[in-house]
Amino acid sequence: MSLHRSSGFRPIGEILARQVLPGLRSALRYPLRVSCLGTVRFVDDHDADEFDRTVVLGECTSPQDAMTIAAQRVSRDDIRVGEDDTLRFEARIAAIHDSTYGLVLAGEIRARAIVWQQPVTSDAQARRIVSEASRLRGSASAACNARLARNLRYRASLLETRLVDRGWRETAAELLSLPRAA
The missing domain is CATH 3.10.20 (Ubiquitin-like (UB roll))
Known part of the structure; x- marks a missing residue:
């Protein structure tokens, strides 16, 4: 006699790993x-x-x-x-x-x-946004006009909303x- 594993039963370790632990992490x-x-x-x-x-x-x-x-x-x-x-x-x-x-x-x-x-869909996309935001913040630091610097920082922050x-x-x-x- 052979034992057939029912598709409705899963090992407890698999249930913990796939359902319980992710829920605890997000909580x-x-x-x-x-x-x-x-x-x-x-x-x-x-x-x-x-x-x-x-x-x-x-x-x-x-x-x-x-x-x-x-x-x-x-x-x-x-x-x-x-x-x-x-x-x-x-x-x-x-x-x-x-x-x-x-x-x-x-x-x-x-x-x-x-x-x-x-939101970004990949780490590569996130790296491009971080690079562009850093460039804008660098330009803001070099700006001699306070309003221009604030607008550049704002544009950087706006890019970072996708991160x-x-x-x-x-x-x-x-x-x-x-x-x-x-």
């Missing part, structure tokens, strides 16, 4: 932190020096919730730098990071909406392929 990366990178200036002083600032919007337990919170806050334009009403924050990039500071998803803010960026952590690339691509409510 360690929560909560997700939602933030915005932007420029701060005084409300009435148009010629004043501007400076870059990152403002944390909140924490979430899922990428979908993080995208929703970011979209709501950006659309309402209610992102502030502390309690000081004399400072104006212009949000430029929204980002979602995990608890290990790995990038989950990021996008450019335009007209009170977030244009989420597609989604390897563990989140598939999730980010799936999130961006889903239809979003208007």
Whole structure:
């Protein structure tokens, strides 16, 4: 008599390796932190020096919730730098990071909406983006005009929005392929 292995049963080691451990690893990366990178200036002083600032919007337990919170806050334009009403924050990039500071998803803010960026699909593509962003940051360091330097740094940061952590690339691509409510 020969024993036939049923396709419905798998060894416990295989179940642990393929289903349980990846779930545990991803659970360690929560909560997700939602933030915005932007420029701060005084409300009435148009010629004043501007400076870059990152403002944390909140924490979430899922990428979908993080995208929703970011979209709501950006659309309402209610992102502030502390309690000081004399400072104006212009949000430029929204980002979602995990608890290990790995990038989950990021996008450019335009007209009170977030244009989420597609993540890189390969390490070679990531290297090209890092190289170009480094070149832009080098140009920013050499720039003698503060506004030009800030714009070059912004362009570098915008390129880097595609540098989604390897563990989140598939999730980010799936999130961006889903239809979003208007």
